Amino acid sequence: MSEPYDNLPMSNWQRGKVSGKTAARLCGHALKYWSRKPFRADERQIASKEEFNRHSAQILFKGLSLLRGTALKICQQLCFEFEFFPAAIRAELEKSYNQVPPINRALVRKILFNAFGASPEHIFRHFDSKAFAAASLGQVHVAEAQDGRQLAVKIQYPGIRQTIKNDLGLFRSFLRPLPDYPAIHKALAEIETVLIEETDYVREAERMQFFGSHLRLPEITVPAVDSRTSCETVLSMHFIEGATLNAWLKTNPSRQARDTVAALLNKLFLKSLYELNVIHADPNPGNFIIRKDLSVGLVDFGCVKRLKKSFIDDCRLLPYTAYQNDKDGYIRLLKKLNVFKKQVDPVLETHIYDTAYRFGQWYAGFYREDVFDYHANKDYIQIGRDLTTEIYQFRRHIDLNPDFIFLDRTRYGLMRIFEQLGARVRFRNRWEWPV
Amino acid sequence: MPTNAKTKQIRDRILKVFADRVVEKGLKATTMRSVAHAAELGRAEIYRYFPTRTAILSAYYHDHMVTCIDNLKRVDEFNAYSLQEKLQLFIESCLEAFLADREFVDRSFGAVFFPCGFNGHSVQAIREVFEQFVDTVFQAAIATGEMPPQVYQGVIYRFFWDYYRAVVVYWLRDTSEQFQNTTVLLDKSLELFCTVLQAGLVNKSHDLGVHLIKTHLLKSFGFMQATMAGIGSIKRNLFGE
Structure with a gap:
C-alpha cells in the first residue's frame, strides 16, 4: 500500500x-x-x-x-x-x-487508546495491527467486531x-x-x-449514513458505519470484499465488464447530483471497490459536496444547450451560474465567451453519439485539458463559483477513470437530455 | 488471607495514600507520620514496610515500571514488533500508567529521577529494571538481524535512560490535546534513534575513531617512544648508568 x-x-x-x-x-x-x-x-x-x-x-x-x-x-x-x-x-x-x-503498530495502539480508552484487543475481537490500505491522511486496518462482523478501521495520524x-x-x-x-x-x-x-471522521460517518440510506442503487454498496467503534479520529465501517479499481484493472477485465463498471459509476454520479443534490467529490480509483459480481463499493466520504438545487437546475441545461449550438443560450447560462466577472473589456469578453463556448462544445461531444467510446477517442480528454489551460489564461476575468469548481473537478476525475477503463459510456441521461 | 497478600495490600495502600498526600500537601509536607495516619497504620508500623519517604517514592516508580513491562507481555504479537515499536509501546505504556497520577508524577518525578546527594541510590533499582528490559529488546533485535550488535552498549542504554526521563518531563509540560505533541515527538525521535542503531552508525563511528587513533595518534606515540629512547641513550652516554 x-x-x-x-x-x-x-x-x-x-x-x-x-x-x-x-x-x-x-x-x-x-x-x-x-x-x-x-x-x-x-x-x-x-x-x-x-x-x-x-x-x-x-x-x-x-x-x-x-x-x-x-x-x-x-x-x-x-x-x-x-x-x-x-x-x-x-x-x-x-x-x-x-x-x-505510515503509522507503526505501537502508534496504532496509542491512537485507539486515545480514542476509546482501551487497547485494540479490548475494543475488537481481533485487530490486524498491520494496515492493509492507505487512506487520505491515514491508513486502514482490518478488524473483527465483538459481534463477529468484519470491519475496515480507518485511523489518522495524531495531530x-x-x-x-x-x-x-x-x-x-x-x-x-x-x-x-x-x-x-x-x-x-x-x-x-x-x-x-x-480528517473529521464524525462528519464522514454522517455522510456515509446519508448516502447509505438515500442512494438506493442496488449495485452500489455504501459500507455501514460501526458507531460503537467510531469517533472523530477513528472510523470503523463494514468491510467490503473486492479490489480497488486500479487493482481490478490489472486483472485485465473484459470490455463488457469495464463498460458495466463505467455505467455504474456514471449512474452513481448522476443520481447523487440530480436526486440527492450531494456529490462524492473524490473520484479517486482507490475509492471504488469492484466486487466479483461487478457491483461497486463506494468508500472514503471525506470529500462530499452539497450543491444548491437552483445551481444544479442551471447546470443540467449546459450540455444540451451546447449540443444545439446555442451559443447565446450557453453564455446566458454561464452568466446565471456567476462564472464571469461583470466589468470586462468588450474585446476580451468576446474572447472569453468564444473560449468558454468551445469548451462547452467539447463537453457536448460526449453526448453527440448515443455512446461515447473512450477507447476510440483516446485524445479527447487531452483536447479538454488544453481548453481548460486556455480558459485559465483568463482567470482574472472569470470568477468561478466554488460549487462549479467542485462539480467540474468531480466530472473531470470521473472522465479520467472512464479514460483509464477505455469504456463505452452512455452520457445522455434523463436529467440532462430531453426524452 | 495469606501474609504475603496482606503485606502487598498494605504496601499498595501506603503507596496510594502517599501519592494522594503528595498531591494535596506537596512532597515536602508529606511526612511518614501523616502517611501512616492516612493509611490507618501505627506510627511505627509503616517503617516495617518502608524505612524512608524516599523509599516509598522509589517503590512507587519501581512498581510502576515492573507493571508496565508485565503488561507488554499481554500485547498480541509483541514479540513480532520491531525495535522501534517495542520501545515506543513501552514508553507509551509508562505514560498511560502515569496518567491517573499525573499530578503526583509532576511533583515527584524530579526528586526520584534527577536525584542529588544521598538520594542517588533511590533510582538505581528502577534503572536496573529499565535497562534489563531495554537489553532484552536489543538482544531480540540483534538475534533477528534487525540491527547489528552495538559497541558501547552500556552508553547506549544510559542514553536511552536519559531519553526516557526527558520524554516524561516533556509529557509533564505538554498541554496539547491528549498529549499529541508527546506522541508525535516519541514517534519521530524513536524512528531517528532506531535508524541510527540499525544503520550501525555508532559502530561505524567507532571504527573511524579507532582507525584515526591507530594511524595517527599511536604513530605519534611510537615516534615519542623512539625519541624518548634516543634521549635516554644520550643521557646514558653522557652521564653513565
Whole structure:
C-alpha cells in the first residue's frame, strides 16, 4: 500500500530547514522578477510572468515534495486549481497522492487508546495491527467486531489537523511573492476547509449514513458505519470484499465488464447530483471497490459536496444547450451560474465567451453519439485539458463559483477513470437530455 | 488471607495514600507520620514496610515500571514488533500508567529521577529494571538481524535512560490535546534513534575513531617512544648508568 518513506523529513527542524530553503529560493526568484519588471517591454510582461509562475512552481515542488504528507497533498490540490504547474510536475504529484508517513503498530495502539480508552484487543475481537490500505491522511486496518462482523478501521495520524494548519501557514508564506497570490490565497482557504473536513471522521460517518440510506442503487454498496467503534479520529465501517479499481484493472477485465463498471459509476454520479443534490467529490480509483459480481463499493466520504438545487437546475441545461449550438443560450447560462466577472473589456469578453463556448462544445461531444467510446477517442480528454489551460489564461476575468469548481473537478476525475477503463459510456441521461 | 497478600495490600495502600498526600500537601509536607495516619497504620508500623519517604517514592516508580513491562507481555504479537515499536509501546505504556497520577508524577518525578546527594541510590533499582528490559529488546533485535550488535552498549542504554526521563518531563509540560505533541515527538525521535542503531552508525563511528587513533595518534606515540629512547641513550652516554 505504501511506498518507501526513506528521506522523508520527519522532525520539525528538518521540515523547517526544507521550508526555509524553499522560501529563500522563492523570495530570491521573486526579487529577480520584480527588479526586472519595470525595464521590460509591455508585450514581454505576460510571457515573463508566466515564466516566473512556472519557475516558482518548480522551486516550490522541489522543496515541498521533500516534506510529503500533508504538504504534498496541499500541493496536489493547488495543482488542480492552478494550471501553472508544468505537466511533468503534475504527473509526479498525482503519482505520490497517498504518500503520507505510515503509522507503526505501537502508534496504532496509542491512537485507539486515545480514542476509546482501551487497547485494540479490548475494543475488537481481533485487530490486524498491520494496515492493509492507505487512506487520505491515514491508513486502514482490518478488524473483527465483538459481534463477529468484519470491519475496515480507518485511523489518522495524531495531530494531523495541526500539521495541516502549519503546512498551510508555510504555503501562505512561500506563495506571498507570487503575482497570483490573491487567487491562490482564496484557493488555500478552500483547500484548508477540504482537508480539515477530510480528517473529521464524525462528519464522514454522517455522510456515509446519508448516502447509505438515500442512494438506493442496488449495485452500489455504501459500507455501514460501526458507531460503537467510531469517533472523530477513528472510523470503523463494514468491510467490503473486492479490489480497488486500479487493482481490478490489472486483472485485465473484459470490455463488457469495464463498460458495466463505467455505467455504474456514471449512474452513481448522476443520481447523487440530480436526486440527492450531494456529490462524492473524490473520484479517486482507490475509492471504488469492484466486487466479483461487478457491483461497486463506494468508500472514503471525506470529500462530499452539497450543491444548491437552483445551481444544479442551471447546470443540467449546459450540455444540451451546447449540443444545439446555442451559443447565446450557453453564455446566458454561464452568466446565471456567476462564472464571469461583470466589468470586462468588450474585446476580451468576446474572447472569453468564444473560449468558454468551445469548451462547452467539447463537453457536448460526449453526448453527440448515443455512446461515447473512450477507447476510440483516446485524445479527447487531452483536447479538454488544453481548453481548460486556455480558459485559465483568463482567470482574472472569470470568477468561478466554488460549487462549479467542485462539480467540474468531480466530472473531470470521473472522465479520467472512464479514460483509464477505455469504456463505452452512455452520457445522455434523463436529467440532462430531453426524452 | 495469606501474609504475603496482606503485606502487598498494605504496601499498595501506603503507596496510594502517599501519592494522594503528595498531591494535596506537596512532597515536602508529606511526612511518614501523616502517611501512616492516612493509611490507618501505627506510627511505627509503616517503617516495617518502608524505612524512608524516599523509599516509598522509589517503590512507587519501581512498581510502576515492573507493571508496565508485565503488561507488554499481554500485547498480541509483541514479540513480532520491531525495535522501534517495542520501545515506543513501552514508553507509551509508562505514560498511560502515569496518567491517573499525573499530578503526583509532576511533583515527584524530579526528586526520584534527577536525584542529588544521598538520594542517588533511590533510582538505581528502577534503572536496573529499565535497562534489563531495554537489553532484552536489543538482544531480540540483534538475534533477528534487525540491527547489528552495538559497541558501547552500556552508553547506549544510559542514553536511552536519559531519553526516557526527558520524554516524561516533556509529557509533564505538554498541554496539547491528549498529549499529541508527546506522541508525535516519541514517534519521530524513536524512528531517528532506531535508524541510527540499525544503520550501525555508532559502530561505524567507532571504527573511524579507532582507525584515526591507530594511524595517527599511536604513530605519534611510537615516534615519542623512539625519541624518548634516543634521549635516554644520550643521557646514558653522557652521564653513565
